[in-house]
Amino acid sequence: MKTLPKISESEWLVMRILWSKGPLTANEVVKSLTGKTKWKPKTIKTLITRLMKKGAVKFEKEGRKYRYYPAVSEAECVRMERYSFVRRVYGGTTRPMLAAFLEDAKLSAEDISELRKILEQKEGE
Amino acid sequence: MKTLPKISESEWLVMRILWSKGPLTANEVVKSLTGKTKWKPKTIKTLITRLMKKGAVKFEKEGRKYRYYPAVSEAECVRMERYSFVRRVYGGTTRPMLAAFLEDAKLSAEDISELRKILEQKEGE
DNA sequence: TAAGTTAGATTACAGTTGTAATCTTAGGAG
DNA sequence: CTCCTAAGATTACAACTGTAATCTAACTTA
The missing domain is CATH 1.10.10.10 (Winged helix-like DNA-binding domain superfamily/Winged helix DNA-binding domain)
Incomplete structure (x- = not known):
């Protein structure tokens, strides 16, 4: 890579x-x-x-x-940018960052259920 | 402000x-x-x-x-940085960004339930 | 009080970024 | 074949960044 x-x-x-x-x-x-x-x-x-x-x-x-x-993958670039963002702003700790994001975001009911599904899935791992 | x-x-x-x-x-x-x-x-x-x-x-x-x-508030700076990050990388659409973050993150069970709580709370609004 | 240490002020210097304009040259218009 | 247009190449230039070193003046110490 x-x-x-x-x-x-x-x-x-x-x-x-x-x-x-x-x-x-x-x-x-x-x-x-x-x-x-x-x-x-x-x-x-x-x-x-x-x-x-x-x-x-x-x-x-x-x-x-x-x-x-x-010539570079969008997914990779996005991932890198996310990573560097979290490191810069939150010093690398992801959870408070996510919490802030979620609280601050304007989300539709649909968005929310979508995201909950992701979390449930992760929970099962 | x-x-x-x-x-x-x-x-x-x-x-x-x-x-x-x-x-x-x-x-x-x-x-x-x-x-x-x-x-x-x-x-x-x-x-x-x-x-x-x-x-x-x-x-x-x-x-x-x-x-x-x-001389500036941490919360405000963080919010601005988050906003500018989402705009830069996702063109301002928040949900795919959050989805990617959640999928990609290493989260403990505790993290997950914490985040779910936030979502549930938002759902109730 | 003279000399050394040290805090902040000033200067350095190349690479990146934002934001273009000018130069050069290959193709299309007549 | 000649002239204009427009594509890419080259150049511009200041502000911001990363990464320091040097200068200056005030304490501290002998």
């Missing part, structure tokens, strides 16, 4: 687009982000370039343009 | 010390961090200084040295 690159706040937005919509040209990424950010197209190109340098995205050529796609 | 300063990864360590142990001199902070990090004392002083400039800590004079203490 290779080491995951560190993805910055802004870069996360780009990665999420690429994870969800597969290989895209730079312009398609720009289009996907329209409305969600006020970034200039150039800014987005820069972010893509940086992600490539970090090894977080790869590309395949299509004519003279590239189609970019993620 | 004032705007919270942005606290960096390293600075979080210092803040957590100050939140938990109240006003401390720089040296006491250094001592508290011994073993937890490999930072030189100077590094820790720098972090404290930066936190002061950001308005995250204040100090009271004691002779010619200062005793530093947090």
Whole structure:
């Protein structure tokens, strides 16, 4: 398992687009982000370039343009980010963190029963 | 409610010390961090200084040295960090995040029943 | 009182990030 | 074939970060 690159706040937005919509040209990424950010197209190109340098995205050529796609797994990146978040804020102790999250979250009845199911399942282990 | 300063990864360590142990001199902070990090004392002083400039800590004079203490609430900072984490990684949708957290976490039976209690309580609202 | 220690103040310096603009060159429009 | 456009490459530049070292002035100690 290779080491995951560190993805910055802004870069996360780009990665999420690429994870969800597969290989895209730079312009398609720009289009996907329209409305969600006020970034200039150039800014987005820069972010893509940086992600490539970090090894977080790869590309395949299509004519003279590239189609970019993620080179790292979303699940892994998310896991790492969660881990680093818990360590930073709670010093690694998970339970108080979860408790705070749950208390603070706006959850629908459905959400709640979903989460309870997960807990019950874990309890059975 | 004032705007919270942005606290960096390293600075979080210092803040957590100050939140938990109240006003401390720089040296006491250094001592508290011994073993937890490999930072030189100077590094820790720098972090404290930066936190002061950001308005995250204040100090009271004691002779010619200062005793530093947090100027922002831990709960608020944690909440903000949680919020920004969820937004960055999950685009703001809380449930999948919580589900992932719960599934991934190593939880004791006690943890689980604690968390279930919270959920039940929320369900009743 | 002179010298050493030490606390805070100032300075250092490279890497990352946010946020783009300019340069270069390959393809498409005429 | 020439000129314009637009894609990627290169460059910009300040703020923030990680990680300290040096400077300065106030106590402490001999």
